[in-house]
Amino acid sequence: QVQLVESGGGLVQPGGSLRLSCTASGIAFSYYTMGWYRQAPGKQRELVAAISSSGITNYADSVKGRFTISRDNAKITVYLQMNSLNVEDTAVYYCNARWLGGRHDYWGQGTQVTVSS
DSSP: OOEEEEEOOEEEOTTOOEEEEEEEESSOGGGSEEEEEEEOTTSOOEEEEEEOTTOOEEEOTTTTTTEEEEEEGGGTEEEEEEOSOOGGGOEEEEEEEEEGGGTEEEEOOOEEEEEOO
């Protein structure tokens, strides 16, 4: 059974930082491209950042220079370090694991990030 379990969300003031974690089980983690997506109320889910099995990263323009995605294959965990948060970053953040062009595609349950003063 595949599980992606996110943690690290919460309430933070503008300008603050949070680190999200997603720990996987039931998959050959090192083969998967891991991604973080987010969905704000009334908006579509969007890609925030992704990291390939070889460590290549890509980011949404809105988070470049502020967010950093990383992975630790030994800990079967992907991280999202979020700095300089602003209210527009408020959303539910979802972890995604994808392999073979989406033939294997799994989602976590989501973690809420709220940026507010």
